[in-house]
Amino acid sequence: MSDERDPTSAADSGRTSLERREERRGQRPGDRVVRIVRPPEFKRTTGGFVATDAALESETGVGRAWTNIRRALIGRRLATAEEHSERVSKKIGLAIFASDNISSSAYATEEAMRILALAGVGAVAALTLPLTVAIVVVLAIVVVSYVQVIKAYPSGGGSYVVAKENLGVVPGLVAGSALLVDYFLTVSVSVAAGVAAITSAFPDLHPGRVGIAVGLVVLLTIGNLRGIREAGNIFAAPTYLYVLAIFGLIAMGLWRAVSGDLPSAPVPIQSFLPAGTQPLTLLLLLRAFASGSVALTGTEAVANGVQAFKKPEARNAQIVLVVMGSLFGTIFLSISFLATSIGIQPDLSETETVLSLLARSLVGTSWYFYLVQFSTALLLILAANTAFNGFPRLASIMAVDRFMPRQFAQRGDRLAFSTGIVALALVSSFLIVAYDASVTGLIPLYTVGVFIAFTLSQGGMVRKWLRDRSRGWQLGTVINGAGAIATGVVAIVVGISKFQVGAWMVIAILPVLVAMLYGINRHYRSIEDILLIATTVPVRVRPTVPRIVVPISRIDRASLRALSIAGGLGGEVHAVHISYDADGAKAFKRRWQSVVGETIALDTIISPYRALMPPLLKYLDAIDRDGPGRPVIVVLAEFVPRHWWEALLHNQTALLLKLRLFVRRNTAVLDVPYHLDDPEPLDAEGERPGR
Known part of the structure; x- marks a missing residue:
């Protein structure tokens, strides 16, 4: 690369070691032309140079081959200035951030039913719908509360930022740790549930579910390494396909319910005992509520990723959050109503899901049955995409605060937080293998962390309203106070009811994670104290003869x-x-x-x-x-x-x-x-x- 310049130009005197001057004879006698020549890997800019894409090209055969493979898998490199083009619209944002929450409707009813079935068929028929209504009420409170969080913290960060700024560092780290754990489990549960939907339609694939699940995590990882916008374009269609397919199924079911033509329930492959194996106690009821509360996971993802939206970011995020809650509440209530009206019982062997049994009872094994199963499997698998966006962003915010390794704050070739994406994939794959891709095995670990984060976030907002007393603080205090009470009660219920079946591991690991994050921060602060140059006066660098x-x-x-x-x-x-x-x-x-x-x-x-x-x-x-x-x-x-x-x-x-x-x-x-x-x-x- 070269520029024609006047030899008397002032810029010539500011040349650096990357530039050299070439003098050539002009066309007329006595004329001379001076060129400033620089390497093609760098461009001149105000105050220095900019490295071009050519500066990143490898000079070795192996390096060039690896670059070509990376380019084929995740695309060309994106410059930092292109970050604005990676922002997403409300339509794509709903698919990215709401897929986790909406997909929960595919298994939330079943998880509540499985616990109630321990008390017998009557408990499933009588209590599934009331529990669903209670969970939807809590969801509405959480959605309204997080609308306030987005308004107060439009830069994103969700529960971690709110708790840290208003309740202190330790509550912030507890909220952050709880969400990090929840994101790991979101990927594991979503992919395992998606594979369960596939094996419901094709039972012969059931023995290979672990390998299928890990392979799907790898595909999700590659898709997200391509960047949030491209990942959203890839993953948007399954979300809307599921919503349309489920609403079509619900419409058929409600029409047949109104006309009094509901079909009989199909018999599951392996049934629970009709009389049950346990008495219907308050603890069992709380366990069922806790298992169904998996429906609330993913609600915080929008608040964490506000800056992923196009302008106005906060307004668009609030709209997506409300639409997400409305869609989920409608689907969840409808599935629970139809399942109990038809008399569907969960499959003890987990070979066929409740949603599959519902679809088979309404449409048989027609093409629409396979459409529902296919769209459900796709959405459940891609619901993990919410975590692939939420975890790296949260980890990057915590890394900027020096509570996580700095690598998590660095963007990759496609402006995605690559380190967070890869770390999430590795841990989630480990959990899938460890729990044999069983949704029921993973569910007890799920939700307790996210409700702890919910509670701390809402408590932090109450503290903020009472401290600032800004416009609308009374209403904000009531909304977030109700959210804190509701999510706090659910967190206690989930923790107690699921403690012995797995929640104890999450509760035990949170203090360890908090201590680790605090230790990372202490390490970074100690290094800064040692290396920091406190004076603003220029320091004379004295050469030392070695x-x-x-x-x-x-x-x-x-x-x-x-x-x-x-x-x-x-x-x-x-x-x-x-x-x-x-x-x-x-x-x-x-x-x-x-x-x-x-x-x-x-x-x-x-x-x-x-x-x-x-x-x-x-x-x-x-x-x-x-x-x-x-x-x-x-x-x-x-x-x-x-x-x-x-x-x-x-x-x-x-x-x-x-x-x-x-x-x-x-x-x-x-x-x-x-x-x-x-x-x-x-x-x-x-x-x-x-x-």
Whole structure:
């Protein structure tokens, strides 16, 4: 890349090492043209340079192949300036952030029924719908409460930010940890439920459900690494297909209910005992309510991802949240009503879902049955996409606050938070394998974390309203206070009722996570305290003359190049050779005299026990004691093989030495690679290193 410039231009005086000036003769005698030439990998901008896409291209065959694979899988790189183009509309945002909540309608009724079935068929028929109504009431309170959260915190962050800013760091970390755990479980439960819908239609696939589930997580990971907008475009259709298919099924069912033509319930593959195995106690009822409350998961995702929406971000997020709650409430109530009206009982073997039994009773095994199953499976699988958007964003916010590793705050090639996406996929896959892709096995771990986060978020909002007393604070206090009470009660109910069947693990791991996050923050703060330059006055950088040590195993082109570079550093150079016997030391000295001469001092050390590292490190200690305070630079000669596999044939002594020297105080390491595929010529005769 080059620019034509006037030789008298002021910009010419500001050239840097990336630019060089070329003078050429003009067309007329006496004229001259000056060009400022810079590498094609950089563009000039105000105050510096911008690296182009070419600067990121690998120069090796393996690197180029990997780049091509990445480009094929996740697409071209996106510049930071293109971030605004990755924002999503309300239509796409509903598909991305509401899929988790809406998909819960496919199994929330069944999870409540499974607990009630322990008390017998009568409990399922009589109590499923009242429990559903109670859960929908709680959902309405949570939705209205989170509308207030979005209004107060339009930058996103949800429960973590609200709790941290209004209740303190520890409550904020508890809310953040609870949501992180919930996101892991969201992916596991959603994918497992999606696979259950597939195996309901095709029972022969049931034995391979774990492999199918893990494979689907991999596909979701690749899709989300392509960026939120493209992932939304890919995953939007299944959400709307499910909504249309389910509303069609509901319309058929309600019409037949009104006309008095409801079909008889199909018999599940394995039924619960009609009389039940447990008495109908308050604890059992609370367990059923807790299992059905899985329906509320995903509600907070919109509040966490406000900044993913197009402007006006907060308004669009609020609309999506209300639409999401309305759609879910309608579907959930309708499925529970139709299932109990027909008399459907859950399948004890988990081979066929309640929704599948409902669809089969209404439309048989027609094409519409398979449409419902297909759309349900797709949505349940893609509901995990909500977590793939929520977890990385929450982790990035916590990383900016230095409560999580900084890698989580960095965006990948497609402006997605790649580290968070990959971490979520790995942990979720582990949970799927550990629980054999069983929805019933995973559900007890689910919801307790999210309700803890709900409660802390709503409590934080109450504190904010009472402190700020801004416009509408009385109404806000009532709304968020009701939300805090409702979600707090549900959190206690879920924690108690599911404690023995798995919730204890989540409750136990939360303090551990909080301690880990706090420890990460303490580490970052301690490093900043050490490295921070407090003064605003310019600090004079004083050059220090180092002592330079060049370990030499043999005299060859690589070692001569290292000696040459060491001699140009401006310090006192010591070459050191460690030999295993006296004869080897004498032979090396003779070779040194004939090739290098007296230009650089040579120290030879005989190591009779054939150890290399300890004598060399003790030698450096002696150099340190001889001139305390002066830095030591160790110059290492290292050759680079033509092929990567050739490195396995060598001892990697330089690599091991670098690892040892990295933790040594007052020591710097200068690595001098020598490429075997492009050997450099020796110096001219009579010219020696260091001269």
